[in-house]
Amino acid sequence: GAVVSQHPSRVICKSGTSVKIECRSLDFQATTMFWYRQFPKKSLMLMATSNEGSKATYEQGVEKDKFLINHASLTLSTLTVTSAHPEDSSFYICSAGTGLAGPGAYNEQFFGPGTRLTVL
Amino acid sequence: GDSVTQMEGPVTLSEEAFLTINCTYTATGYPSLFWYVQYPGEGLQLLLKATKADDKGSNKGFEATYRKETTSFHLEKGSVQVSDSAVYFCALFKAAGNKLTFGGGTRVLVKP
Numbered sequence: 182g183a184v185v186s187q188h189p190s191r192v193i194c195k196s197g198t199s200v201k202i203e204c205r206s207l208d209f210q211a212t213t214m215f216w217y218r219q220f221p222k223k224s225l226m227l228m229a230t231s232n233e234g235s236k237a238t239y240e241q242g243v244e245k246d247k248f249l250i251n252h253a254s255l256t257l258s259t260l261t262v263t264s265a266h267p268e269d270s271s272f273y274i275c276s277a278g279t280g281l282a283g284p285g286a287y288n289e290q291f292f293g294p295g296t297r298l299t300v301l
Numbered sequence: 302g303d304s305v306t307q308m309e310g311p312v313t314l315s316e317e318a319f320l321t322i323n324c325t326y327t328a329t330g331y332p333s334l335f336w337y338v339q340y341p342g343e344g345l346q347l348l349l350k351a352t353k354a355d356d357k358g359s360n361k362g363f364e365a366t367y368r369k370e371t372t373s374f375h376l377e378k379g380s381v382q383v384s385d386s387a388v389y390f391c392a393l394f395k396a397a398g399n400k401l402t403f404g405g406g407t408r409v410l411v412k413p
Binding site for chain 1: 350403
């Protein structure tokens, strides 16, 4: 159980285009989803946290107009990279949590396999 | 801010060798500490955790002890298998902020 999928697994796009990445919790309802970005040989950097039905909370330094996050249902969140540029090339990872442990407690996050974005 | 530092890889060992991956952290308060593992082509999976000082997390033969005095959470396994080849991430969680802070990851390659 607790499987999270991402689609696509890799995408190549031209500079200036927009790319949408989907994150789905396959066998549980995710009240909270997280989006991370990973640079080569670097740690995962949290970009934003989204709760179903409400606006995402972005980390400092992350452009909310560039990285659009939608969490319209308990099983689906999307990240859209708008007007992508080569510097947006990276590995994007989502995770999903049930929130069952309640606020202030650690709610285990289940991670997707990641999406490799290459912007030419 | 909070941070996690772990040894850079890759770490290459032979089957049945002893594995240690060092992890140290910087954080105020009392974070919970975690080790995640990422097998090729898969998402990160929680390997073990410890929520307070001197706690020992263990799973699948791996162990790590929360050492507050040295702010460390080193991962160990006494006899690795080829199937342990993966990338290992150390992480901390603090309730304030509700987010995980990850180390850079350590790639481990176990050769038969």
